[in-house]
Amino acid sequence: MNMITLTPMDLSLAALLVLILAGLSWQMRLGLERSLLIASLRMVLQLSLIGLVLKTVFATSGLLWVTLMAVVMLLAAGYEVMARQQRRLKGWWGYGLGTGAMFISSFAVTVLALFTMIGNQPWYEPQYAIPLLGMMLGNTMSGIALALDRLTQTAWQQRAVIEQRLMLGQTRFEAIAEIRIDAMRSGMMHIINAMAAAGIVSLPGMMTGQILAGAPPMEAVKYQILIMFLIAAGTGFGVTTALWLASRRLFDERHRLRLDVLSTPQG
Amino acid sequence: MVALERPLVSNPLLRVSQLMTHQRGPFDLSIDAGQCVSLRGPSGSGKSLLLRAIADLDPHQGEVWLDGVACAQILAPQWRRQVALLPVESQWWLDEVSAHFPDEACPWLIPLGFSEAALGWQVSRLSSGEKQRLALARALMNRPRVLLLDEPTASLDEVSAAALETVVANYRHDTGAAVLWVSHNAAQAARVASRHYRLQNQQLQNRQLQANGLQEGES
Numbered sequence: 001m002n003m004i005t006l007t008p009m010d011l012s013l014a015a016l017l018v019l020i021l022a023g024l025s026w027q028m029r030l031g032l033e034r035s036l037l038i039a040s041l042r043m044v045l046q047l048s049l050i051g052l053v054l055k056t057v058f059a060t061s062g063l064l065w066v067t068l069m070a071v072v073m074l075l076a077a078g079y080e081v082m083a084r085q086q087r088r089l090k091g092w093w094g095y096g097l098g099t100g101a102m103f104i105s106s107f108a109v110t111v112l113a114l115f116t117m118i119g120n121q122p123w124y125e126p127q128y129a130i131p132l133l134g135m136m137l138g139n140t141m142s143g144i145a146l147a148l149d150r151l152t153q154t155a156w157q158q159r160a161v162i163e164q165r166l167m168l169g170q171t172r173f174e175a176i177a178e179i180r181i182d183a184m185r186s187g188m189m190h191i192i193n194a195m196a197a198a199g200i201v202s203l204p205g206m207m208t209g210q211i212l213a214g215a216p217p218m219e220a221v222k223y224q225i226l227i228m229f230l231i232a233a234g235t236g237f238g239v240t241t242a243l244w245l246a247s248r249r250l251f252d253e254r255h256r257l258r259l260d261v262l263s264t265p266q267g
Numbered sequence: 268m269v270a271l272e273r274p275l276v277s278n279p280l281l282r283v284s285q286l287m288t289h290q291r292g293p294f295d296l297s298i299d300a301g302q303c304v305s306l307r308g309p310s311g312s313g314k315s316l317l318l319r320a321i322a323d324l325d326p327h328q329g330e331v332w333l334d335g336v337a338c339a340q341i342l343a344p345q346w347r348r349q350v351a352l353l354p355v356e357s358q359w360w361l362d363e364v365s366a367h368f369p370d371e372a373c374p375w376l377i378p379l380g381f382s383e384a385a386l387g388w389q390v391s392r393l394s395s396g397e398k399q400r401l402a403l404a405r406a407l408m409n410r411p412r413v414l415l416l417d418e419p420t421a422s423l424d425e426v427s428a429a430a431l432e433t434v435v436a437n438y439r440h441d442t443g444a445a446v447l448w449v450s451h452n453a454a455q456a457a458r459v460a461s462r463h464y465r466l467q468n469q470q471l472q473n474r475q476l477q478a479n480g481l482q483e484g485e486s
Contacts, residue, residue, distance in 0.1 A: 163324060164358035169348035169409055178360070255343040256324055 004214075015040070057126045066124045070107070070133055077102055077137045084145040087152045087262040089249055094263070097245055098144050105238030106136040109230050117226060135206065135227060136234050139191060143235040144242045147187025151246055152262055154179045162257050172251035180247055187239035191232045198228065278335045280445040281321075281350070281413045286329035288320035289313070293329060294471045296464060298413070298445040303435070305456035306449045307474075308466030314449050315355070317466065318415045321447075322352035333412065351411035355418050357402030359390040367405055375404040378434045380427055395422040400431060407438060414438075414446045420455065432459055 018040050022033040057065050078099030088094035110133045114123045123129075155162065158179065165175040198204055206227055210220035252258050279297035286294045291313045298304050308314050320327040323338055323346055331338045331350075338346055359367060365386035376385055379400045393401065399422055406414070414435065420428035436459065439446055450456045456463055463474040 158360075160356070161358045161360045164354065165360070166324060166344075167322060167347055167352045167354065168406065169344045171344045252326070254323055256326065 054126070054130065057130065061122075061126060063122075063124050066126050066129055069126075069130060073134060073137055074099060074103060074107070077106075077141045080141055081145045081148070085149050085152065086265045087156055088148075089152075089246065089261055090263050093249060093261070097242055097249075098141075098148065101144055101238045101242035101245065102137060102140050104241055105234045105236075106133065106140050109234040109237070110136050113226070113230050132227075132230075136230060139231040140235045140238040142190060143187040143239050146190070147183045147239045148242055148246055150186045151179060151183040151243055152250075154182065155247075155250055155257070156259060156262065159257060159259060166255060166257065172255045172257075173247075175255075175257075176247050176250065180243055183243055184239060187243075188236060191228075191235050195228055195232060198224070204228070278332070280334055280443075281447075282332040283321060284330050284332070286317070286320055286327055286331065288325050288327040289316050291316060291469055296447075296471060298447060300443040300445055301439055302462065303439060303446040303448055303460045305460035305463045306447055306466060307451065307453070307456055307463070312466045313469075314466055315417055318352055318417055318447070318449065321413075321415055322347055322350055324352070348409040349411055350413040350415065351406045351409060352415045353403060353406050353417060353419055355421055356395075357398050357405075359393070359398065362390060364388045364390055364393070364401060369408055371408075373404055373408060375407050375434055375438075378430065378437070379404055380430050396424065396427055399423060400427060403431060403434065407434075410442070412442070412444050414444055416446065416448045418449055418451065420450075420452075428455075435459070 018036065022036050024030075025032040025036065053069070057069055078095055081098030081102070082088055082095050085094070089097060110129070111123075113132060114120065114129055118128055118132075120128050155176065162175045162179075166172070194202075194204070204224050204227075207220045207224040210223065211217055249261055250258060280300040280302075282297045284295055286292050294317060296304070306314055306317075316325065319325045321331055323331070323343055333341075333346070333349060338350075341349075361367060363386075367390075368386060373386070376383060381397075381400070381404075385397075385401065399419065403416075403419060416435070419435075420431055423431060432455075435446060435448075438444060446460075448456070448459055450459075465472045465474045
């Protein structure tokens with residue numbers, strides 16, 4: 001591959017642009033310079049660190065290290081899902097629900113893809129396994145977080161309607177069916193839009209990166225198609241699982257709406 | 268009265284025993300088949316919470332029996348079809364009135380002062396009084412054996428209120444249903460119910476009402 005290596009000088013030039021923007025913000029009293037600089041610094045540090053980690057993991061190529069890294073990524077994604085909920089489930093449910101749903105969907109789809117579609121030897125080769133899992137987790141994470149937030153918020157707001165439906169003898173599944181469909185839609189909207197717009201409105205990031213790094217466009221496109229399918233399936237399975245568990249948790253075995261399982265939002 | 272023709276059994280149709288909900292109670296009450304009982308009490312005394320617990324919408328201690336069968340022995344949705352709670356403010360979640368009704372003729376529309384066309388109305392254009400009367404018709408479609416009415420005439424004028432009282436009385440006579448009627452109006456309580464409970468200071472007391480609605484004293 002004819003890959004052009006970036007020098008520290010190239011990166012500094014790009015950083016200079018952000019510095020100029022920060023200066024402009026200070027001049028115009030936009031108040032953005034502080035958060036802009038902190039975010040830039042965090043990005044450089046975090047990406048450099050992950051670069052080092054990936055370098056080490058790639059060098060060892062052991063299943064143990066790949067698994068360890070995957071678990072850390074999953075737990076971090078699970079925390080993100082929980083942190084994005086306005087009204088999360090109390091106790092272990094708040095963390096375990098999103099994490100569990102991502103484990104089932106992201107891990108299963110990634111392992112399936114590694115075994116059957118990519119077919120590398122060994123299947124857990126970190127150069128493929130880690131970026132693939134990262135992309136799966138990143139996307140299912142947003143989907144599940146959005147869907148769960150929508151479900152719990154709507155259930156909170158529409159408490160009277162849900163209970164009215166229960167009073168008329170509907171089951172807990174009937175009483176929350178529309179809210180669940182609505183939450184499912186908001187969790188899946190992102191990936192459906194991304195697939196519909198891919199190539200026309202936007203060039204997906206992964207494909208762009210591969211092309212910049214010197215890969216032939218058609219090869220990059222094939223990978224992008226594979227990734228999009230995997231993300232759509234993974235997000236769909238993850239959101240379905242999370243919504244099923246959460247909407248069960250919102251009711252007890254006597255089909256009573258139990259909003260006391262939700263925490264109150266902070267602030 | 269149909270109620271008198273039913274075999275005399277020792278069990279009342281609805282029996283509430285040692286019911287505790289939201290740190291209130293314990294409450295005991297019973298209603299015979301075909302009987303209407305009024306429930307009065309100051310705002311915030313827990314009348315609505317008591318009705319919610321009887322409909323098994325809130326966690327509670329104690330037990331409720333319908334015709335000798337405990338609530339816990341029946342699936343909750345089935346229980347609520349037989350023990351119907353009509354809340355003060357009804358909820359409508361679809362655009363058209365008819366979408367909230369099962370696919371069969373509703374015999375209570377005309378007695379409640381509507382025409383058959385009311386089913387085609389938009390929910391967003393209903394007045395609160397229309398909602399209250401249509402909510403009763405909707406609840407009756409399940410053919411409940413017990414009606415828990417929470418101030419069912421709160422937003423009705425006298426004519427509509429009288430129509431609703433008649434519909435409930437006829438339903439009770441025709442089917443032998445038991446009715447628990449929460450009312451703030453003593454005259455109405457005296458008119459519709461044959462026995463009266465008062466909920467005050469966490470106590471459920473039997474009361475007698477004079478024909479003019481003034482309280483005479485405890486029985």
